[in-house]
Amino acid sequence: MIIVRNLSKSFPPDSRVLQRLSFQADEGELVTLLGASGSGKTTLFRCLMLQEKWDEGQYIYEGNDITKAGFSEKLKLRKQWAYLEEKPKLNPKKSALKNVLSALLFRKSWVRFLTGTVSEDDHLEAMDYLDRVGLLDKAHEPVEKLSGGEKQRVAVCKAMIKGARVIFADEPVSGLDPEAASRVMEDLQSICRKHKLLVFCSLHQIELAEKYGSRIWGLSGGKLVIDIAGRRLTQREKELIF
Numbered sequence: 001m002i003i004v005r006n007l008s009k010s011f012p013p014d015s016r017v018l019q020r021l022s023f024q025a026d027e028g029e030l031v032t033l034l035g036a037s038g039s040g041k042t043t044l045f046r047c048l049m050l051q052e053k054w055d056e057g058q059y060i061y062e063g064n065d066i067t068k069a070g071f072s073e074k075l076k077l078r079k080q081w082a083y084l085e086e087k088p089k090l091n092p093k094k095s096a097l098k099n100v101l102s103a104l105l106f107r108k109s110w111v112r113f114l115t116g117t118v119s120e121d122d123h124l125e126a127m128d129y130l131d132r133v134g135l136l137d138k139a140h141e142p143v144e145k146l147s148g149g150e151k152q153r154v155a156v157c158k159a160m161i162k163g164a165r166v167i168f169a170d171e172p173v174s175g176l177d178p179e180a181a182s183r184v185m186e187d188l189q190s191i192c193r194k195h196k197l198l199v200f201c202s203l204h205q206i207e208l209a210e211k212y213g214s215r216i217w218g219l220s221g222g223k224l225v226i227d228i229a230g231r232r233l234t235q236r237e238k239e240l241i242f
């Protein structure tokens with residue numbers, strides 16, 4: 001699904017963050033990305049979402065070379081990609097349902113997006129997604145009254161309903177208690193498997209990366225120092241990353 005060859009990224013004047021990264025990642029994979037603070041996890045995601053200019057490298061997405069994608073191609077691609085942040089961008093005053101519906105309208109026509117016209121089918125689809133992440137009973141609650149984990153699950157719903165094929169989850173469980181963090185990771189794992197999405201998830205917690213990643217990457221010194229199938233990391237592997 002994604003093939004990257006020799007991706008390098010630096011910031012002026014001389015901060016070389018990513019150095020000649022090469023990898024392939026496919027649908028149905030949940031890639032957990034570990035790395036110390038400042039190792040370049042967010043920068044890698046931003047490069048893969050074409051929000052940062054690459055210094056060098058080649059980017060193949062679904063068989064097409066998108067290294068030099070123009071503005072309109074980038075817009076189309078961005079509809080297939082979703083970014084989940086530590087603090088999800090949601091409208092706090094609106095209900096969970098309305099937040100999810102706003103992503104559904106994004107997928108439909110511009111007229112409906114601008115007028116906010118919602119059909120009964122849209123409504124049912126949004127409720128169905130909320131049900132899948134166990135939030136049916138909170139559908140009408142304003143988002144500001146939801147817990148951190150529930151907010152993150154609304155954001156996961158938005159990504160799914162938008163029709164995202166690749167999800168970049170950037171430390172989505174930071175600040176959540178262990179139970180809420182596990183629930184968010186279970187949702188990501190489940191949508192990844194059921195909908196054959198490609199999910200990249202950066203984490204600071206090694207145990208979560210080991211438990212939920214079908215693949216584990218470790219980023220250090222601008223390089224992918226670990227790229228293995230999901231399993232317990234050895235002490236040596238941990239030392240390579242941190």
Ligand SMILES: Nc1ncnc2c1ncn2[C@@H]1O[C@H](COP(=O)(O)OP(=O)(O)OP(=O)(O)O)[C@@H](O)[C@H]1O
Nearest residue numbers: 011012015017035036037038039040041042043044
């Ligand atoms: N726009 C920018 N301009 C200059 N330097 C930047 C910019 N964005 C990131 N950096 C630098 O790139 C390095 C990697 O940052 P990045 O945010 O990707 O790390 P991270 O692994 O996501 O960190 P954290 O775990 O703390 O979120 C840092 O040294 C950061 O200061």
